[in-house]
Amino acid sequence: MKILTTDIAVIGGGVIGLATALQLRTEGRDVVLIEPNEPGSGASYGNAGTVADYAIIPVGTPSVLRNIASLLLNADSPLAIRKAALPTLFPWLARFAYESLPHRYRDNTRKLSDLLSEASPEWLELAAQIDASDLLSAKGCLYLYQTEQAFKSAQSDIALRRNVGIEQQLMSPDEVSRMEPNLPQIAGGGLFFPKAINFTDPGMVMKRLEQAAATAGVFFLKDAASTIVRQHRRVRVTARSTMVDAKTVVIAAGAHSGRLAAQVGDRVQLDTERGYHLEFDMDEMPVERPVCPTKHGFYFCPMAGRLRVAGTVELGGLSAPANQRRLDALLTNARRVFPYLGAPTRSWLGFRPSMPDSVPVIRPSKGGRDVILAFGHGHIGLTLAPRTARMVSRMIAAQMHEDMQS
Numbered sequence: 001m002k003i004l005t006t007d008i009a010v011i012g013g014g015v016i017g018l019a020t021a022l023q024l025r026t027e028g029r030d031v032v033l034i035e036p037n038e039p040g041s042g043a044s045y046g047n048a049g050t051v052a053d054y055a056i057i058p059v060g061t062p063s064v065l066r067n068i069a070s071l072l073l074n075a076d077s078p079l080a081i082r083k084a085a086l087p088t089l090f091p092w093l094a095r096f097a098y099e100s101l102p103h104r105y106r107d108n109t110r111k112l113s114d115l116l117s118e119a120s121p122e123w124l125e126l127a128a129q130i131d132a133s134d135l136l137s138a139k140g141c142l143y144l145y146q147t148e149q150a151f152k153s154a155q156s157d158i159a160l161r162r163n164v165g166i167e168q169q170l171m172s173p174d175e176v177s178r179m180e181p182n183l184p185q186i187a188g189g190g191l192f193f194p195k196a197i198n199f200t201d202p203g204m205v206m207k208r209l210e211q212a213a214a215t216a217g218v219f220f221l222k223d224a225a226s227t228i229v230r231q232h233r234r235v236r237v238t239a240r241s242t243m244v245d246a247k248t249v250v251i252a253a254g255a256h257s258g259r260l261a262a263q264v265g266d267r268v269q270l271d272t273e274r275g276y277h278l279e280f281d282m283d284e285m286p287v288e289r290p291v292c293p294t295k296h297g298f299y300f301c302p303m304a305g306r307l308r309v310a311g312t313v314e315l316g317g318l319s320a321p322a323n324q325r326r327l328d329a330l331l332t333n334a335r336r337v338f339p340y341l342g343a344p345t346r347s348w349l350g351f352r353p354s355m356p357d358s359v360p361v362i363r364p365s366k367g368g369r370d371v372i373l374a375f376g377h378g379h380i381g382l383t384l385a386p387r388t389a390r391m392v393s394r395m396i397a398a399q400m401h402e403d404m405q406s
């Protein structure tokens with residue numbers, strides 16, 4: 001078996017692994033990125049493309065907790081569960097319920113708002129570095145509330161965002177119609193995030209990240225990491241055909257990271273929130289910016305040559321195939337807004353790497369700083385990639401400094 005020696009081995013080539021590998025290579029470290037598939041072809045490919053610096057509210061909230069049974073057991077709701085997966089998911093769900101309690105929800109909101117505070121400027125900088133500024137749009141993002149009651153219920157979240165300085169504008173139904181004239185009239189209102197930016201083609205952003213990393217000198221190893229073992233002052237990652245000996249290993253394998261983390265002594269409650277998208281090829285977009293009918297839990301995303309309808313949560317693990325019922329529900333709800341939408345051009349299932357508290361795991365392994373965990377970004381992994389890359393690089397710099405002194 002071939003042996004590669006490097007400073008850093010990054011496991012996983014999604015947006016988190018790619019951004020981290022690029023950051024570390026830019027700082028002069030030798031980096032091997034281990035990825036069995038096309039880099040950026042996992043969850044990072046099919047998302048809604050929003051740099052959602054306003055998304056400080058975790059999935060688990062007191063309101064979700066109150067409605068959890070009806071939400072989970074309705075196969076068409078924005079947060080559903082595959083019943084067959086219930087026994088396996090029970091520990092994650094129990095923790096999710098705990099994290100939805102008022103004191104935990106407030107704490108998780110604070111953690112998310114700290115992480116998200118600089119997401120837009122951080123992405124503007126990274127997009128310029130990887131030559132992807134042309135893929136950014138800056139027309140804000142719009143939430144829709146169908147009924148006055150729904151709009152009222154959103155006020156506490158709105159206040160929380162206001163308290164941490166997120167710019168948001170409440171809009172009357174008429175103002176919503178003026179901003180997005182193709183939307184049907186709604187009774188509730190809108191919430192506009194004027195500073196929000198988004199990508200018009202997340203798959204292309206991944207290609208540019210990959211190109212930038214390769215040009216900078218990151219070595220891509222097309223293989224799957226199977227074991228991680230600490231050795232004297234090195235960590236050995238064994239893949240199918242190669243062993244990689246690194247000073248530091250970064251686990252960034254998205255929803256697949258749990259098993260790898262367990263091998264180095266970190267038992268994390270990572271699972272997946274499965275999400276879907278439908279795409280409709282078209283030249284004229286019905287919306288100018290990402291628009292989220294909040295009741296249905298997805299975004300209409302105007303993208304290059306196509307409208308992408310992306311979102312919803314299905315708890316149900318990594319192995320079951322796409323659930324046609326979820327895709328049908330997404331189509332039905334999309335047609336409630338734009339009844340003329342025909343058959344989708346393509347559909348997609350992706351696996352968000354999700355923690356019960358919605359807070360990503362970005363920290364050294366409990367067994368030692370020679371392994372860094374960088375996964376569990378749930379709904380905001382695209383948004384948090386530049387921040388995660390910098391945090392990991394600071395952790396590695398601190399470790400190297402310590403090593404030099406010891």
Ligand SMILES: Cc1cc2nc3c(=O)[nH]c(=O)nc-3n(C[C@H](O)[C@H](O)[C@H](O)COP(=O)(O)OP(=O)(O)OC[C@H]3O[C@@H](n4cnc5c(N)ncnc54)[C@H](O)[C@@H]3O)c2cc1C
Pocket residue numbers: 011012013014015016017034035036037038039040041042043044045046047048049050051052223224225226252253254255256257274275276277310311312350351352353375376377378379380381382383384
């Ligand atoms: C429908 C939907 C909409 C979304 N919308 C948004 C949004 O608008 N904004 C936002 O910020 N986020 C959004 N997200 C979330 C975001 O896409 C994810 O949080 C993010 O892509 C996670 O990135 P990642 O690199 O951790 O995982 P991934 O992109 O899944 O990458 C993990 C990689 O690890 C590789 N891997 C797995 N096992 C191994 C192994 N053993 N060895 C080596 N490599 C391995 C996989 O092949 C994969 O390429 C959305 C997600 C979904 C599903």
